[in-house]
Amino acid sequence: MSDEIQQAGEGEAPRRLRTIKSFVMRAGRMTEGQQRGLEQGWPKFGLELADGLRDFDQVFGRSAPRTFEIGFGMGHSTLEMAAAAPEQDFIGVEVHKPGVGALLNGLITQNLSNVRVYSCDALDVLRQCVADASLDRLLLFFPDPWHKAKHNKRRIVQPAFAELVRQKLRVGGVLHMATDWQPYAEHMLEVMSAAPGYRNLAADGQYVPRPEERPSTKFEKRGERLGHGVWDLKFQRVD
Numbered sequence: 001m002s003d004e005i006q007q008a009g010e011g012e013a014p015r016r017l018r019t020i021k022s023f024v025m026r027a028g029r030m031t032e033g034q035q036r037g038l039e040q041g042w043p044k045f046g047l048e049l050a051d052g053l054r055d056f057d058q059v060f061g062r063s064a065p066r067t068f069e070i071g072f073g074m075g076h077s078t079l080e081m082a083a084a085a086p087e088q089d090f091i092g093v094e095v096h097k098p099g100v101g102a103l104l105n106g107l108i109t110q111n112l113s114n115v116r117v118y119s120c121d122a123l124d125v126l127r128q129c130v131a132d133a134s135l136d137r138l139l140l141f142f143p144d145p146w147h148k149a150k151h152n153k154r155r156i157v158q159p160a161f162a163e164l165v166r167q168k169l170r171v172g173g174v175l176h177m178a179t180d181w182q183p184y185a186e187h188m189l190e191v192m193s194a195a196p197g198y199r200n201l202a203a204d205g206q207y208v209p210r211p212e213e214r215p216s217t218k219f220e221k222r223g224e225r226l227g228h229g230v231w232d233l234k235f236q237r238v239d
Contacts, residue, residue, distance in 0.1 A: 034101030041104025042117075047091075047129070049120045054129050056089065059116060064089045068130065068168070069139040070122040070156070071095075075103025077141065077215040082107075082115045084213075090115045091130075093122035123161070126168055133170045141214065145181035157188045162195035169237040174201070177233045178214060180223045185231035192235045201234040208234045 030038075047054065057063045065088045072078045072092040082090050092115060094100050100119045107115055118125050143156050157177065165175050175192070179185050189206065192198060202208045210232055220230060 030098055030101060033105045034098050037101040037103065037105030037108065038097065041101075041108050045104055045107055045115060045117050047116050047118050049118065049124055049128060052128055053131060055131075056091070056116075056134065060089045060114065062089075064114075065136045066091065066134065067137040067139060068126070068135050069093065069141075071140070071143055072099065072103060073142075073217070074099045075106055077217055078103055078115060079106040079110060079112070080215040081213070082112050083110060086112075086114055088114065091118070091125075092116070093118040093120070093125050095119065095121065123156075123164065126164055130168050132167050135168050136170060136173050138165050138169060138173070138175050140175070140177045142179060142217070142220070143177075143184075145179060145184040155184065155187065157184075157191050159191060159195060162192055162198070166195070166197045166237050171237055171239065173237050175233075175235045175237075176211070176214070178230060180220065180228045180230045182229065182231065185233070188231075188233050192233065195235075197237055197239050198235040199238045201236055207231045 047059070056066060067081070067088060067090045069078055069090060069092045072094045073096075075092070075094070078090060078092050082088075092103060094103070094117070097119065100117060103115070103117060106112075118129075140156065145155070162175075169175065175198075177188055177192075179188065185207065193200065193205075200206075210230065211234070214232065223230065
């Protein structure tokens with residue numbers, strides 16, 4: 001977890017404040033395939049936060065519609081979307097190494113070339129590596145809902161997040177979010193409805209029908225079997 005420096009008074013040493021994170025780092029055992037993905041796929045598809053602002057036309061070797069995905073988990077949806085839309089480019093960010101390795105292994109196995117991967121905090125990537133008005137879509141599927149009231153401040157969808165995403169989307173670009181936790185869906189709707197520069201793409205100003213382009217994940221299917229609902233939200237940058 002990174003730190004922020006708080007301005008100190010005269011004669012005082014600067015104090016470090018922990019930045020509130022929307023995720024928790026989890027240790028995970030690596031499979032052979034995931035380890036292979038990291039070893040063989042990272043040199044080809046991996047990107048580093050330390051490299052700073054990137055020209056993604058140069059990174060991908062072309063100019064194409066560009067999607068940025070926050071928290072791709074084990075990468076199944078990313079692989080499905082990338083395979084279905086070879087004319088588009090995808091930038092995926094995930095902090096958990098087994099998931100990164102799984103996605104990289106999938107890219108090698110399926111011989112896909114339209115995905116690049118960061119393994120760090122997605123908000124840092126947006127701030128430091130992505131040019132303003134350069135993304136066509138930003139995807140946030142099933143983020144941690146932090147359902148306990150005392151943890152709500154950890155939710156990634158906050159006014160500052162909405163403004164950061166607005167800056168990075170081109171005019172006409174879309175933020176697409178999905179959650180299976182209704183209180184979080186209501187929180188997302190409240191935050192985004194109040195955020196300047198967006199238009200809700202739902203006809204009734206609430207939630208959009210499940211979009212065909214969003215793959216159904218194992219996590220989502222399990223929730224459906226348990227009777228959980230899923231809420232999709234799409235907000236378009238209008239200025």
